[in-house]
Amino acid sequence: MSAESFPPESPDLRPAERFARNVEHPAALETRIWVDSAAFRDAVGEIREAGARFITIFVAETPELALTAVFAWRGEIVLLQVAASADGTIAYQEIGNWWPAVAWPEREMIERDLRVDSGRGAPEHPLTKPDPDLVQRALSGLDTFTIPYGPVRSGVFEAIQFQIETGGEDVAQLQTRPFFKHRGIEARFGGMPPELGIHVAERVAGIASCAYATAFSQAVERALGVEPPRRAQRWRVVHCELERMACHLDVIAKEAETTALSVGQARFQILKERVQRLLARLTGSRFGRGAILPGGVRDEGGLTPDQLREELEDIERDLQRDRRLFLATSSMTDRLIGAGRLPRATVEEYCAVGPLARGSGISTDARHARPYGDYQRLGLQVIVQNGGDAMARINVRFGELLESLRLLRRALEWLRRSTGKESGGLRSPLPRRESGTACGWAEAPQGELLFWVELRDGLVHRAHVASPSLRNWALFDRAFPKDVLTDFAFIEHSFGLTPAGADR
């Protein structure tokens, strides 16, 4: 589809809608466009031209078997769906070969589901069955060599493999290999009531348990038409922002560790541990597990809003001083400035999200673009930096730490003044034995996260997770334009991703 043909005549029409056989609006901010498999490629092209951001592609029963591609377009979620043919298969033309953002999710879908045929045939080296001993050289020559790094990493890191090709110092070529950790966790949801499914959701990516729990709960709530009480929504903000702080502090501590800035590392580790201990006192878990559940939150928690606010004031005072010192330490910032520069156009091509995209000048944040829960009322200042390098990504995180503290102050002030009774308790009951399908999203510390959940007779029939880590990791191969081997760790930490979320 060429650019001139868009926008179409009627301004009310969404991109790709003119290909539609059928358009549905199952929940707020969610549109489903059903197209024929022959028109799928053109429809995706039109959606891309219209500036939509790709989120995920998967196969599910909705309730008939269908291929679904999910996009974010102008503050709403657009699902492009293709129904299976009569013999139960879906044949369509590959899109990942001309839209890099789609490549990994599409390959994962095709390799895992034999009912889908994109016309390319089986790959020689499946993405989803990584071989730690495989060496795939792109460069040749006497003076180049290849470093397979991972899946057993140095230090305590999650399993992922990088194949680095170098002529000695420059990173000439890099290949990221995920899926060493694929646990098949999406399949674990099948047949569980949502109240139990939440425990699985919390364990998709353990360091972002609260965000995953929020996204899963919101998908269930939207599918069943339930609105959690306002007080519960506000407690969720508290859990999620504390978690975001811990994740961002972890990234900054790791950057300090990589420069051997020991005191700086210790200071940020102390701050992170203090946030985790706050979560432990509040929820009983250092990762906030068990606090959020479909319909609301479990309880008021072990800390009063006043206690929390006091502790956070202390943390903020220390954070401000450590931040100033960090940014004034030239041995630290020299390693970050200019490292792993990602131009805005590249990031857009890969549809990256989170602090990574915001560090390259793209203002994308699910809390702001499609505000969910209490973020609709709290208001959020999206932190954007234009540098595109590791320094910009760290600056985004510093800004977001302070923004999280501001949100927490506001949320806690409200929680302190109101009582559970006047705001409708902490939990809305879920209707029993109902069916429904919906998307739920949240801004995890790593970026936008989307859950697609189908409920049948009150049980989760199928869940699909679009994790920010998988989408952002595809961009890692492109993050070494002028960088050398010793920049590797700085750039990796500045991405701040988790393989557990990517591999699922």
Added chain:
Amino acid sequence: MLEWIYRGLSKRTVTTRYPHRPEPAPAGFHGRVDVAVDAVADSKIAQLCPTGAIAVNRDGRASLDRGRCILCGECVRAEPHVFKFRAGYETAERSAAALVVGSKADDTPHEEPRKALGQRAAMLRRSVHVRHIDCGSDGSEEWEIQALWNPYYDIQRLGFYLTDAPRHADVLLVTGPVTPPMHAPLQRTWQVMPEPKALIAVGTDACGGGLHGWGGVDQILPVDVYVPGSPPAPIAIMDGLLTAVGLLNRGGTA
């Protein structure tokens, strides 16, 4: 740089004295689930558990396999007179059988006394090298292992060092239920470690599979110490490391 040094020195010491002094967990912390031996449980509770960690025998006596328990608390809320959250950190066990609690009366503390663990640290001559391998964790176990080297836990004071090379390692920490692509790397890492060596399964996923049906690390390699928890707290992992050191001092794996 000098400013950082002043900044570091101006703050009080936050490091725990564990194991020489007790380290109490915060009230309400979900450290482990205990089972009341004399209480009778509804047999339906076994179906409620999302990981199948609970069994109820014909007399209504419940038992719980901590190697599968992900601390979700469903049983605690359904049968509060039988199952209770305990804030304790000491969950490390020497065998998979010891992870099953409640079937028999276990009023004797099954964890070794803290003092004995502290003495072990002295016997190490302050040099135990630890290697970690992730075999499919959810990522939180890595955070808790990394935390051992932060100023709060500072496990280096007990003589534990992280090493990058498995050939230099005395202890291997394994997280995750061992996904198929990680079989070979796990085997290889363990094979090149010199004797005496010890293997610690960290987290419920590694101990017994947790949410996943693979059954844990001991399906592939002999596990010396199990540290259940989803994820286990840093003190729990420290406890597991000190337990494993006892094995190293005897000059071989169990």
